[in-house]
Amino acid sequence: MKPPPEDIREALAKVLASPDFASAGRLGPFLAHLVNTALAGETDRLKESVLGIEFFNRGADYDPRLDPVVRIEARRLRLRLEKYYAAEGTSDPVRIDLPKGGYVPDFASVVPESTPGRRRWPYWLSVAMTVLCAAGILAVWRRIPPPAGSPDAARIAFERGRYQMNLYSQQGMERAIAHFNESLGHTPRYAPSLACLSQVYALLTYYNSLPEGVPADKAREMAEKAIEADPDLAEAHAAMGFVLAAQQYRWKDGEEAFRKALNLNPDSGLTHGLYGLAILAPQGRPETLGEFRRALELEPNSSFINFVYGFALLASGDAAAAVKQYERTIELDNIHPDMLWDYGMALGYAGRPADARRVFLRHRKMTGLAGRELRGLQAYFAGDMEQCRRDLPETEKIVLAGREHRMDLVRQAALCGDPDLAFRWLERAIDARESQAIWLRVDPRLEPLRRDPRFKPLAARLGL
Numbered sequence: 001m002k003p004p005p006e007d008i009r010e011a012l013a014k015v016l017a018s019p020d021f022a023s024a025g026r027l028g029p030f031l032a033h034l035v036n037t038a039l040a041g042e043t044d045r046l047k048e049s050v051l052g053i054e055f056f057n058r059g060a061d062y063d064p065r066l067d068p069v070v071r072i073e074a075r076r077l078r079l080r081l082e083k084y085y086a087a088e089g090t091s092d093p094v095r096i097d098l099p100k101g102g103y104v105p106d107f108a109s110v111v112p113e114s115t116p117g118r119r120r121w122p123y124w125l126s127v128a129m130t131v132l133c134a135a136g137i138l139a140v141w142r143r144i145p146p147p148a149g150s151p152d153a154a155r156i157a158f159e160r161g162r163y164q165m166n167l168y169s170q171q172g173m174e175r176a177i178a179h180f181n182e183s184l185g186h187t188p189r190y191a192p193s194l195a196c197l198s199q200v201y202a203l204l205t206y207y208n209s210l211p212e213g214v215p216a217d218k219a220r221e222m223a224e225k226a227i228e229a230d231p232d233l234a235e236a237h238a239a240m241g242f243v244l245a246a247q248q249y250r251w252k253d254g255e256e257a258f259r260k261a262l263n264l265n266p267d268s269g270l271t272h273g274l275y276g277l278a279i280l281a282p283q284g285r286p287e288t289l290g291e292f293r294r295a296l297e298l299e300p301n302s303s304f305i306n307f308v309y310g311f312a313l314l315a316s317g318d319a320a321a322a323v324k325q326y327e328r329t330i331e332l333d334n335i336h337p338d339m340l341w342d343y344g345m346a347l348g349y350a351g352r353p354a355d356a357r358r359v360f361l362r363h364r365k366m367t368g369l370a371g372r373e374l375r376g377l378q379a380y381f382a383g384d385m386e387q388c389r390r391d392l393p394e395t396e397k398i399v400l401a402g403r404e405h406r407m408d409l410v411r412q413a414a415l416c417g418d419p420d421l422a423f424r425w426l427e428r429a430i431d432a433r434e435s436q437a438i439w440l441r442v443d444p445r446l447e448p449l450r451r452d453p454r455f456k457p458l459a460a461r462l463g464l
Contacts, residue, residue: 008096014092026073051070094108094109165199177200191233198242202219202239219243223239246438250463251283258278269295269299270305292308306325315442315444385416415445
């Protein structure tokens with residue numbers, strides 16, 4: 001039985017006042033908007049294209065196919081409602097649900113009207129609580145206004161860039177750079193955009209994918225500018241911490257930068273994720289997995305955090321858990337080719353070479369490679385070590401041509417039983433300060449090298 005509107009507003013007020021929603025950013029205001037619009041009988045406005053413009057402040061040219069923010073936030077809202085009704089709201093007399101595939105909420109009475117002893121908040125108090133809670137949460141969501149005198153355009157471009165950055169796809173990274181630069185065109189010292197640009201450039205450096213003409217130290221330059229523009233911005237210090245650790249192997253300095261960032265904003269999921277990736281995981285520290293779990297509590301739909309957590313699980317030795325985590329990541333529908341590559345690797349370590357082969361073929365198709373013959377490490381994880389070994393000379397040519405990381409050859413040589421070749425190229429990777437060398441201690445592909453007496457001095461050069 002559908003409850004009366006005053007009961008629904010009372011239920012909404014109680015949900016919004018709960019700790020789960022008081023700390024949920026824009027999910028509280030989003031829920032209030034959906035419920036109040038439905039109660040007003042305006043369900044025609046609860047469509048993805050309309051919500052993107054009316055609630056998420058996208059422009060009139062908003063295209064849900066390119067920017068699925070409404071779907072992503074609706075998914076987060078469903079999960080938050082499930083969590084609320086499984087705990088604090090388990091005995092609520094009215095339940096609010098958001099059915100999958102739509103944006104019109106459902107309302108249901110779960111306690112009969114005749115239940116004795118039920119107390120109802122006055123209607124006027126329910127409405128007031130709803131308005132106050134929604135306004136309060138919205139104020140928290142918007143608690144960091146743009147710098148004094150800056151146009152709203154800088155903030156809007158930044159938010160679009162941050163969304164694209166969190167997709168963690170090649171296209172998303174390229175769009176993020178464009179949006180952040182657009183933001184800086186409006187306000188050249190807009191620190192959030194400077195900090196995120198630093199993080200994007202650092203990640204692209206890690207993947208050897210910097211745009212042509214962008215210098216290798218661009219990430220550090222942007223981080224320095226962000227800190228200068230706003231010394232109290234957590235993301236600026238997180239960007240610097242990532243550069244110091246992943247690019248310069250300055251673990252102590254990098255950790256200090258991350259500690260400062262987390263002190264400034266302990267609720268930044270991205271900062272927790274970058275801290276786990278750049279500081280904790282490379283050193284094999286026991287708190288690594290907990291840090292990633294905290295990051296995912298704060299930003300459960302971040303493709304980047306979900307992806308790197310998968311590698312952390314694999315590095316911990318839990319291949320089965322890594323497979324499940326990569327599958328969760330791929331379900332987010334923001335697939336970077338490296339997600340498929342690592343998923344195939346995890347399947348190989350989990351003893352599923354046939355499944356690994358199918359995933360690697362998807363990876364080949366996604367990256368535009370013709371044919372169905374797997375080479376190098378893909379062949380290894382698909383169960384063909386001999387092919388992997390035969391491909392070593394060809395991989396070395398590709399590395400010499402600058403089309404692959406030196407560490408790619410190191411890993412292949414290590415698994416194929418050629419430690420001399422592996423160590424020769426490992427020295428070159430460290431000399432070049434190649435960012436993927438930071439995984440020396442934990443990458444399972446390098447396990448055969450760790451028993452060799454040549455390993456320890458090289459790890460020491462990295463401070464590991």
